[in-house]
Amino acid sequence: xxxxxxxxxxxxxxxxxxxxxxxxxxxxxxxxxxxxxxxxxxxxxxxxxxxxxxxxxxxxxxxxxxxxxxxxxxxxxxxxxxxxxxxxxxxxxxxxxxxxxxxxxxxxxxxxxxxxxxxxxxxxxxxxxxxxxxxxxxxxxxxxxxxxxxxxxxxxxxxxxxxxxxxxxxxxxxxxxxxxxxxxxxxxxxxxxxxxxxxxxxxxxxxxxxxxxxxxxxxxxxxxxxxxxxxxxxxxxxxxxxxxxxxxxxxxxxxxxxxxxxxxxxxxxxxxxxxxxxxxxxxxxxxxxxxxxxxxxxxxxxxxxxxxxxxxxxxxxxxxxxxxxxxxxxxxxxxxxxxxxxxxxxxxxxxxxxxxxxxxxxxxxxxxxxxxxxxxxxxxxxxxxxxxxxxxxxxxxxxxxxxxxxxxxxxxxxxxxxxxxxxxxxxxxxxxxxxxxxxxxxxxxxxxxxxxxxxxxxxxxxxxxxxxxxxxxxxxxxxxxxxxxxxxxxxxxxxxxxxxxxxxxxxxxxxxxxxxxxxxxxxxxxxxxxxxxxxxxxxxxxxxxxxxxxxxxxxxxxxxxxxxxxxxxxxxxxxx
Amino acid sequence: xxxxxxxxxxxxxxxxxxxxxxxxxxxxxxxxxxxxxxxxxxxxxxxxxxxxxxxxxxxxxxxxxxxxxxxxxxxxxxxxxxxxxxxx
Numbered sequence: 001x002x003x004x005x006x007x008x009x010x011x012x013x014x015x016x017x018x019x020x021x022x023x024x025x026x027x028x029x030x031x032x033x034x035x036x037x038x039x040x041x042x043x044x045x046x047x048x049x050x051x052x053x054x055x056x057x058x059x060x061x062x063x064x065x066x067x068x069x070x071x072x073x074x075x076x077x078x079x080x081x082x083x084x085x086x087x088x089x090x091x092x093x094x095x096x097x098x099x100x101x102x103x104x105x106x107x108x109x110x111x112x113x114x115x116x117x118x119x120x121x122x123x124x125x126x127x128x129x130x131x132x133x134x135x136x137x138x139x140x141x142x143x144x145x146x147x148x149x150x151x152x153x154x155x156x157x158x159x160x161x162x163x164x165x166x167x168x169x170x171x172x173x174x175x176x177x178x179x180x181x182x183x184x185x186x187x188x189x190x191x192x193x194x195x196x197x198x199x200x201x202x203x204x205x206x207x208x209x210x211x212x213x214x215x216x217x218x219x220x221x222x223x224x225x226x227x228x229x230x231x232x233x234x235x236x237x238x239x240x241x242x243x244x245x246x247x248x249x250x251x252x253x254x255x256x257x258x259x260x261x262x263x264x265x266x267x268x269x270x271x272x273x274x275x276x277x278x279x280x281x282x283x284x285x286x287x288x289x290x291x292x293x294x295x296x297x298x299x300x301x302x303x304x305x306x307x308x309x310x311x312x313x314x315x316x317x318x319x320x321x322x323x324x325x326x327x328x329x330x331x332x333x334x335x336x337x338x339x340x341x342x343x344x345x346x347x348x349x350x351x352x353x354x355x356x357x358x359x360x361x362x363x364x365x366x367x368x369x370x371x372x373x374x375x376x377x378x379x380x381x382x383x384x385x386x387x388x389x390x391x392x393x394x395x396x397x398x399x400x401x402x403x404x405x406x407x408x409x410x411x412x413x414x415x416x417x418x419x420x421x422x423x424x425x426x427x428x429x430x431x432x433x434x435x436x437x438x439x440x441x442x443x444x445x446x447x448x449x450x451x452x453x454x455x456x457x458x459x460x461x462x463x464x465x466x467x468x469x470x471x472x473x474x475x476x477x478x479x480x481x482x483x484x485x486x487x488x489x490x491x492x493x494x495x496x497x498x499x500x501x502x503x504x505x506x507x508x509x510x511x512x513x514x515x516x517x518x519x520x521x522x523x524x525x526x527x528x529x530x531x532x533x534x535x536x537x538x539x540x541x542x543x544x545x546x547x548x549x550x551x552x553x554x555x556x557x558x559x560x561x562x563x564x565x566x567x568x569x570x571x572x573x574x575x576x
Numbered sequence: 577x578x579x580x581x582x583x584x585x586x587x588x589x590x591x592x593x594x595x596x597x598x599x600x601x602x603x604x605x606x607x608x609x610x611x612x613x614x615x616x617x618x619x620x621x622x623x624x625x626x627x628x629x630x631x632x633x634x635x636x637x638x639x640x641x642x643x644x645x646x647x648x649x650x651x652x653x654x655x656x657x658x659x660x661x662x663x664x
Contacts, residue, residue: 066634071615074633078607081638085603088645089596093652207635211625220625238630239619248612274663276653283645290638297634565589566580568661 006383007146014184014387015161018177018394022165025173030427033170034101034406035270040175042277046284048175049268051182051391052399053080053259053285054292055131056138057456059185059392064367066300067307070235072242073300075530079255081286081293086260088282092269094475094564096278101270103263103403103467104411110474110560112553113482114416119489121407123466124263126493129444131262131459132400132437136445138393145334145369146386152446158394159442166398167434171271174398181391186291188388192372192381193295196302199375206298225301228308231315233352237301244525254532258460261468264396264403275567303367306374311350311359318347327373336363401441405434457529458500465492465535473543475565478558484547492539499535500528580659588659595651599644607637 001009027033040048058080066073098106104124108117136155143154165173190206197209201221213220219227225237242248259265268285269278311319321339331337338361339348350359369389372382409430414421421429466489473480473488480488503520506512521527526534580588610618611633618629626635656662 071630071633074611074630077634078611078637081641082603082607085600085641085644089599089648210635211623211631213625222625222627222630238627239615241615245612245615249608252607252612276649276656276663279649279652280646283642283649286642286645290642294635294638562585565592566585566661567656567663 001379003379003382004146004148006379007386010380010383010387011147011390014180014391017180018161018165021176021180022169022173025169025176027168027170027172027427030101030410030423030430032172033427033430034402034410035267036170036172036175038271039273040271042272042281043284044179045175045268045272045277045281046286047182047288048178048271049265049281049285050288050292051178051185051395052174052268053265053289053396054185054392055396055456056135056142056389056393058292058296059189060138060142060365060368060389063296063299063303063371064364066297067304067367068362068364069242070229070237070240072240072248073297075242075248075251075255077293077297079252080259081289082252083256083259084282084286084289086256087265087269088279088286091260091266091471091475092278092282093275093567095266095471096269096272097275097564097567098560099270101267102406102410103266103471104407105415107467107470107474107485108411108415110557111470111480111482111485112557113486116470116482116486116489117411117415119486120467120470121411123462123489123493124407125404127262127459127462127467128264128400128404129441130462131264131456132397132404132441133444134456135393135397135400136441139390139397140445141365142369142386142389142393145330146383155442155445158390158397159438162394162398162401163435163438166401166438167431170430170434171267171402174402175271177398178395181395182288184391185388185395186288188384188391189292189299189368190295192375192377192385193299193302195377195381196306196371196375197298200302200305206295206302210298210301221305222301225305225308228305228312232308232312232350235352237304243521243527246524247521247526247530250526250533251530254464254530254536255460257468257536258462258464258532261463261466261471262459263407263463263467264399266471267403267406268399299368299371303371303374306371307362307367308350310374311348318349321346321348324348325374327370330373331366331370334366335361336366337361397441401434401437404437405430408433408437461496461500461529461532461535462493464532465496465539469536469539469543473540475561478561479552480543480547481550481553483550484543484545487546488539488543491542492535495538496531496535499523499531503528580661584659588655588661591655592652595648595655599648602640603644606632606640611637 031037062076095106100106104117104120107120108114139158140151140155143149144151165177193206194204197206198204200214201209201212202215203209203212214224222238229237272278272281340358340360342358348358351357369385372385409426413429414426469492470485470489502515503513615629619627621628
């Protein structure tokens with residue numbers, strides 16, 4: 001069968017599966033809708049969390065970034081996994097014990113303030129919306145490349161599917177679909193990796209293949225990559241530091257605490273029956289995530305080697321452009337791969353020197369998607385990768401949309417505007433909020449405000465500098481009061497936005513950068529994407545100083561904090 | 577289910593925090609320590625095709641994270657039982 005038929009078959013049958021699950025797992029109450037009834041087994045929740053967490057960025061972009069950043073790409077590997085240790089020990093069990101539906105609800109109660117709750121809702125919506133745009137874009141790209149339909153059509157099909165299972169089933173439908181999506185995406189990621197590792201090193205385990213010698217040769221894979229990239233003037237793969245050691249430190253820390261502060265991840269831990277389960281569920285989530293995350297560096301390195309060896313089969317001898325392989329032509333059509341014959345000799349001369357380099361563009365994102373084609377794997381493997389990319393994007397989009405919808409219907413509507421609505425009315429309101437969120441996300445996916453690439457990183461910075469510190473102080477301090485928490489969140493998110501906008505424009509509008517006489521990365525050489533940790537430190541400092549000069553929190557707050565620190569009597573998650 | 581008196585609640589929290597601190601130190605050492613700050617030093621050691629610093633940054637730290645979470649979950653379950661605050 002040809003690639004397109006196979007792609008339709010794989011994508012079509014996975015979509016049918018998601019719809020089947022949606023029909024089976026309909027939500028009957030707000031509890032079903034917000035926290036899947038609170039009865040999800042910790043291993044199942046771990047799997048759903050893994051799919052929720054691993055987005056188009058993890059599936060499509062990350063290995064590509066590692067491919068071109070080498071050692072510097074480690075910030076994503078450590079940053080996006082280390083956050084789960086923080087979640088498991090410092091946040092998830094206590095928030096589960098508290099037993100409510102949303103993150104802003106905890107912040108509002110702990111800091112006894114509706115203002116704090118509204119500030120938290122704004123922070124939540126800012127980080128979730130920026131994040132969801134990237135997912136919608138991923139859906140459109142995967143459709144247009146593999147099924148050869150218009151970008152907009154692909155996006156529309158994706159929206160309809162999410163609409164069905166998220167609006168009907170809420171958290172319950174999303175949870176069970178995410179479990180299926182995890183299975184699809186992990187198979188789609190590991191099968192090509194196993195094939196490629198076997199081809200290159202003879203070892204079927206990519207994690208071991210990365211540390212092995214090349215098949216039939218006496219040289220280690222990593223040493224060979226170092227050799228071929230330095231020959232063309234690139235930095236040595238295995239030691240290429242991202243800007244500076246301090247910058248790598250800050251980047252990793254920002255991603256870790258950003259992960260722990262992302263509301264769509266935190267609410268997944270509200271679905272398990274007990275506090276004990278919240279702890280172990282974080283462990284299971286990380287096991288399922290680690291399968292992909294320890295494979296990714298092997299995929300990145302092997303893709304880089306395959307790409308280099310296709311373009312320059314032996315030292316000094318380049319591929320003839322007219323004899324380029326089919327995948328090269330396919331990706332040229334998308335504009336993600338561009339060749340420019342600068343010296344008119346018909347050879348594809350690739351080098352680190354921008355003046356003579358003829359591979360003018362190799363987009364990070366094509367590395368995972370093109371990898372099976374570059375390695376000449378069978379068509380069904382390529383079709384599987386398409387289904388996997390869609391599973392990764394859809395599962396994350398659904399989780400984000402639920403976080404947005406519940407903040408609107410539960411925190412804003414039920415919590416403030418109309419506290420007297422019945423459960424049935426709230427359930428309907430949350431469905432309407434969800435539908436509106438899907439339409440909004442689709443609109444932004446079609447008309448991305450020109451900054452889609454910068455936005456996912458911004459989401460981590462925002463979560464790291466606003467929500468994470470507020471939750472930490474809410475659990476570990478009895479002294480931080482409402483004035484402190486609000487001032488801290490505003491200061492943290494404010495300074496992070498300021499630094500990012502200074503570099504990338506106000507709300508990413510080109511031409512509004514205002515660095516003035518300052519150099520880029522002026523603050524200790526830290527790049528804007530790594531700035532979240534600085535915002536978090538500002539948040540903690542401001543909150544503690546302000547709390548010290550204002551009135552102590554009421555006695556009831558001390559009781560609340562003591563209550564969440566001990567597991568017994570957690571009961572089930574409730575909205576009351 | 578039983579309610580802890582103030583003394584017991586303090587002791588339970590103290591032991592939880594002390595376990596947490598120990599494990600967070602390991603968390604910091606394997607990622608920020610071995611993977612970033614001590615990268616060059618550890619890279620002088622080679623295991624198979626991996627330089628040790630590089631291995632910690634792209635593989636080892638993640639494996640350790642998984643072990644840390646399960647160890648914490650198990651220890652805390654035992655602590656809950658000891659203080660009689662586990663859920664039924």
